[in-house]
Amino acid sequence: IADVKGGASEGLEWLGKELAIRGWVRTCRVQSSVTFIEVNDGSCLSNMQCVMTPDAEGHDQVELGTVTTGASVLVEGVVVSSQGAKQKVELKVARLVMIGKCDPLTYPIQKKRASREFLRSIAHLRPRTNTFGSVTRVRNALAYATHKFFQENGFVWISSPIITASDCEGAGEQFCVTTLMSNAHESNDCPISTIPTTKDGKVDWSQDFFGKPAFLTVSGQLNAETYASSLSDVYTFGPTFRAENSNTSRHLAEFWMIEPELAFADLNDDMACATAYLQYVVKFVLENCKEDMDFFNTWIEKGIIDRLNNVAEKNFVQLTYSDAIELLLRAKRKFDFPVKWGLDLQSEHERYITEIAFGGRPVIIRDYPKEIKAFYMRQNDDGKTVAAMDLLVPRVGELIGGSQREERLDYLEARLDELNLNKENYWWYLDLRRFGSVPHAGFGLGFERLVQFATGIENIRDAIPFPRTPGSAEF
Numbered sequence: 001i002a003d004v005k006g007g008a009s010e011g012l013e014w015l016g017k018e019l020a021i022r023g024w025v026r027t028c029r030v031q032s033s034v035t036f037i038e039v040n041d042g043s044c045l046s047n048m049q050c051v052m053t054p055d056a057e058g059h060d061q062v063e064l065g066t067v068t069t070g071a072s073v074l075v076e077g078v079v080v081s082s083q084g085a086k087q088k089v090e091l092k093v094a095r096l097v098m099i100g101k102c103d104p105l106t107y108p109i110q111k112k113r114a115s116r117e118f119l120r121s122i123a124h125l126r127p128r129t130n131t132f133g134s135v136t137r138v139r140n141a142l143a144y145a146t147h148k149f150f151q152e153n154g155f156v157w158i159s160s161p162i163i164t165a166s167d168c169e170g171a172g173e174q175f176c177v178t179t180l181m182s183n184a185h186e187s188n189d190c191p192i193s194t195i196p197t198t199k200d201g202k203v204d205w206s207q208d209f210f211g212k213p214a215f216l217t218v219s220g221q222l223n224a225e226t227y228a229s230s231l232s233d234v235y236t237f238g239p240t241f242r243a244e245n246s247n248t249s250r251h252l253a254e255f256w257m258i259e260p261e262l263a264f265a266d267l268n269d270d271m272a273c274a275t276a277y278l279q280y281v282v283k284f285v286l287e288n289c290k291e292d293m294d295f296f297n298t299w300i301e302k303g304i305i306d307r308l309n310n311v312a313e314k315n316f317v318q319l320t321y322s323d324a325i326e327l328l329l330r331a332k333r334k335f336d337f338p339v340k341w342g343l344d345l346q347s348e349h350e351r352y353i354t355e356i357a358f359g360g361r362p363v364i365i366r367d368y369p370k371e372i373k374a375f376y377m378r379q380n381d382d383g384k385t386v387a388a389m390d391l392l393v394p395r396v397g398e399l400i401g402g403s404q405r406e407e408r409l410d411y412l413e414a415r416l417d418e419l420n421l422n423k424e425n426y427w428w429y430l431d432l433r434r435f436g437s438v439p440h441a442g443f444g445l446g447f448e449r450l451v452q453f454a455t456g457i458e459n460i461r462d463a464i465p466f467p468r469t470p471g472s473a474e475f
């Protein structure tokens, strides 16, 4: 259907051609002498209007009443010009084959719009709605554009491991991976009594699969750094996991992250890369997903196209964390969370900065206090701040978090000591600083937050096919 209707002439160049469509019935309107069947095959938002008269093969299905919303069909016919106002062409049906019937009494997707919350409870069927069809296609385009951007700029894609023993962010938000409890699911017995313990009563991890505690990764950054220390610019694009118990509209327990790592680069290079990347992918969807973007502009977030055009063209605002604190202290608004140098910015502060103070433009905040940032960030000369940056966008808040990495062995070791982290666990990471260390920098972008930003969809649970959140791992 996209092939036919996606062209500049909206299908006119197909007039007189024969066509076969396989898809799902969206609606079926039976009139006395003719039946209108809207079929969608997921290739685009548009349906194909199929017009069927009683002489067509398979019309008995119409008479039997099986051509209902949700049924899968094959329709063959000829493309003709349409009298309807909504489309230039339609299909005059010669043959209809019922592939899979769909009981109209129990099919949960009906014509009237269902709430997003309800659709989450039927995540296996929600891709059949317009909204989720469009979100899925735009998500796909963003992924394609991501690889295209990095590949065209000489980055090498790295698969970082999903299971790891290290905690990149040091925030203790990891999911543990263990075979010690692998039978619990089947027997439903509490396996605690069977978990092997050492003499002093601790879990004996040496008897577990990996011989030590292992976790789902929270970030592929440390692994990306190892490859950037050899192949120069690299990037990861894969799933990451966080067991943070935050039931918000921008947190998932399983999300995809894009993590470029730039060799021989500092924080300014990092911010320039983040800006160029974001502008590239935004332009890409504006140019390549016009129909879906128009849909979002009308139904999900009015004005999103103008907003994204602005993002693609204008420079982003840059300010230091210290200036951001000053700005918040001068704000006329009262915040729920305290504003004070040394405290992390909360979502309400971030949104105030991009949405109110800078009128909807993306804002990059840099040079955060080292106490609120991860151990690997490069210390600035003031001794108090690190070369970190967060990129904030309206509605979503933090879209990107990145930094220049501490490439000096002595500084990094001192920082690990300060944080009471065991240097031995980081032996391979420290090796990178021992053997041909280079200044390097990178960032992580939460892919679902990008999907939210580019589609206007309010809740991150609707930006990924099967959301994983506290209390929810169905499907």
Ligand code: 4AD
Residues within 6 Å of the ligand: 168, 169, 218, 219, 220, 221, 242, 244, 250, 251, 252, 253, 255, 257, 259, 260, 398, 399, 400, 401, 402, 403, 442, 443, 444, 445, 446, 447, 448, 449
């Ligand atoms: O700011 P974060 O924690 O940074 C890192 O993980 C670095 N290691 C990245 C790097 O420098 N290579 O996470 C990066 C981004 C955030 O800005 C946010 O967009 C997203 O990941 N993110 C989440 N997205 C959805 N659900 C969550 N629970 C997320 N936590 C972080």
Ligand code: MG
Residues within 6 Å of the ligand: 390, 398, 400, 401
């Ligand atoms: Mg962050």
